[in-house]
Amino acid sequence: MVQELVTAVITAGCVGFVYLTAAMRVVKQYERGVVFRLGRQTGEARPPGLAVIIPFVDRLYKVNMQIVTLPIPAQEGITRDNVTVRVDAVVYFRVVDAANALIRVEDYKFAVSQMAQTSLRSIIGKSDLDDLLSNREKLNQGLELMIDSPAVGWGVQIDRVEIKDVSLPDTMKRSMARQAEADRDRRARIINADAELQASRKLAEAAQQMADTPAALQLRLLQTVTAVAAEKNSTLVLPFPVELLRFLEKAQREPEPEPGPSRSRDRSTAPAPRPPEQLPEGTETSTDGPAPEAAPITPVRSSADAVTPEADGSTAAGSRM
Secondary structure, X not given: OHHHHHHHHHHHHHHHHHHHHHHEEEEOOOEEEEEEEOOEEOOXXXXXXXXXXXXXXXXXXXXXOOOEEEEXXXXXXXXXXXXXXXXXXXXXXXXXXXXXXXXXXXXXXXXXXXXXXXXXXXXHHHOOHHHHHHOHHHHHHHXXXXXXXXXXXXXXXXXXXXXXXXXXXXXXXXHHHHHHHHHHHHHHHHHHHHHHHHHHHHHHHHHHHHHHOHHHHHHHHHHHHHHHHHOOOOOOOOOOOHHHHHHHHHHHHXXXXXXXXXXXXXXXXXXXXXXXXXXXXXXXXXOOOOOOOOOOOOOOOOOOOOOOHHHHHHHHHHHHX
């Protein structure tokens, strides 16, 4: 009798242990347990800890309440300014209502993924290329609102949506690179022009100061010579006196006399006239213009040398006799 009682107690203890083992469930801190009794939800979601259910009648489903990182595959679309791009993103969400996440939607992760893809395509078509590249924060907020609106009924809350990468065609990349290079070149030229303007103003002030004190210019010249001489090079520096430079500057400023024909000349500076040559009588000379060509000179006999024909004949007759 006693042996049978001990056997019954041991058997009851084993059955109780098996029952408790089948009835007890452990819910972790980051999980919530939803109990379905004969296919119907019973009570609220079980908190973390030890949960006891009726074996073979109740069924416990555990739902992860941690933040889930869901990458969105790259979506290809055309922006509002007709540029083809490929954009991928990442969604951060978590379950806030475990019962709705199990009852309202079959697979809440797959549902969030599909909603994120369609919303990303829609946001690409509504945006410009510049917005996708520079104004991502605003696009992230708009994408978050588009995904969060239907996800609220699923017991899911969207924490954050981030656009990771925007892939552009190679031609568009080259065009943007040329545009950026031209913009940087423009800014560099503006900076150089501004620097030249400031330097010219400072040089003008320095020149005015040196003009007021001529000794400063000589000191500056000596300082320049000293600076050049300090370097070990073969350059020869030949400084000019400042007085010589000022003299040359004054000489350039004096106006030169206008060239023109002048008939009246100073006789004191005119060359001495050549003595006139002895010309035969009857030849006129002119001093107003160029000397005329000299006429051929014919010999002129004097009255003493002149012989008349009669005398010539008598002389000839006397010689014959």
